[in-house]
C-alpha cells in the first residue's frame with residue numbers, strides 16, 4: 223500500500239524512529255524498510271513530517287505482521303479519526319457503531335476512549351455531543367505539527383482534519399508580527415504562530431477553551447507571547463484597535479458578523495484569514511464582497527491573494543478560506 227515514509231540514512235534510523243514516535247507521526251501499522259543504506263519509516267501524516275524537517279517519499283510499505291487492524295476483525299474497512307488517544311467514529315447506525323468500537327478496542331489501534339458523533343457542531347461554543355462507546359475520559363492530548371494540545375472534546379471545539387489548512391496559514395507568519403486570533407479555541411493557530419515569534423492575542427467566549435489555550439501556551443513554551451482574552455471578541459479587544467498585522471477569523475458560519483471588529487483591529491497593512499461557508503456555485507464571491515463592504519468605507523484597499531476550498535461541508539456547500547490583505551489607501 224502506498225504510504226508516506228520518512229527517508230533517512232540507516233545510521234540515523236533509530237533516532238529518526240524515536241523522534242517520529244515522540245511527535246505521534248509513526249505509522250505503527252506498517253513495516254519499516256531498509257534499502258541500500260537508507261531507512262524508510264512509514265508515517266501517518268506526510269505533510270506534518272515534511273513540516274518537521276524530514277524528507278518524505280511515497281512508497282509501498284507492507285502491513286506489520288502481528289498487528290491486528292479493525293478491518294481484519296470486522297471484514298470491512300471502517301472510517302475513524304484519532305485525536306490523541308480518543309478514537310472518533312461517525313456512524314449513523316448505533317449497532318454498526320458498537321461493532322466498530324469493539325473492533326477498535328480489540329485491535330492494536332492505540333486508544334483509551336472511543337466516541338461516536340451524536341450531534342452536529344452546535345451553539346456559540348461550536349461543541350458536539352458524543353456517545354461514549356468505550357472508556358470514560360474525553361480529555362486527551364493531541365499532537366499536531368510538533369505542538370501539543372490538551373483538550374476535552376466534550377467541552378471545546380477541535381477538528382484534527384483542519385491540521386493541514388492551519389499549517390498553511392501558520393507558515394505565513396513572520397517573527398515579531400502582531401496577530402489577533404478572534405476565535406482561538408484551544409490554540410491550534412495561536413500556539414504555533416507564537417512559536418514562530420509572533421505576539422498573539424487569542425480570544426474565545428468559551429471559558430473552557432480559554433483555560434486549555436492558556437495550558438497549551440505553557441505546554442509549548444510560548445505563554446509569554448500569547449495573551450488569552452475570555453469573552454465576546456467584539457468586547458474584549460477594545461485595547462487592540464489598529465494593532466494587528468494579521469487577524470485569524472475561524473468561525474465559518476458567522477464570520478460576516480465580525481468583519482467590522484476585524485477591520486477595527488487591523489493596522490495600516492493587515493492580512494485577514496476569513497473562513498466561511500459558501501455554495502459551490504460561487505464559493506468566494508460572498509466573502510469577498512463582505513470584506514470589501516467592511517474595509518473599503520474604513521479607508522482600506524482590499525486585495526484577495528488566496529482563495530481556498532478547505533473541505534466539503536455538506537452537499538453543494540463548501541468550507542472556504544480567503545486570505546486578504548487590507549492596506550490603508
Ligand SMILES: C[S@@+](CC[C@H](N)C(=O)[O-])C[C@H]1O[C@@H](n2cnc3c(N)ncnc32)[C@H](O)[C@@H]1O
Pocket residue numbers: 346347348379380381384404405406407408409410411425426427428431453454455456472473474
Ligand atoms: C470553529 S471554532 C474554532 C476554534 C479554533 N480556531 C480551531 O481551529 O480549533 C470557533 C470558536 O469561536 C468561539 N466563539 C464563538 N463566538 C465567539 C465570540 N463572539 N467571541 C469569541 N469567540 C467566539 C467558540 O467558542 C469556538 O471555540
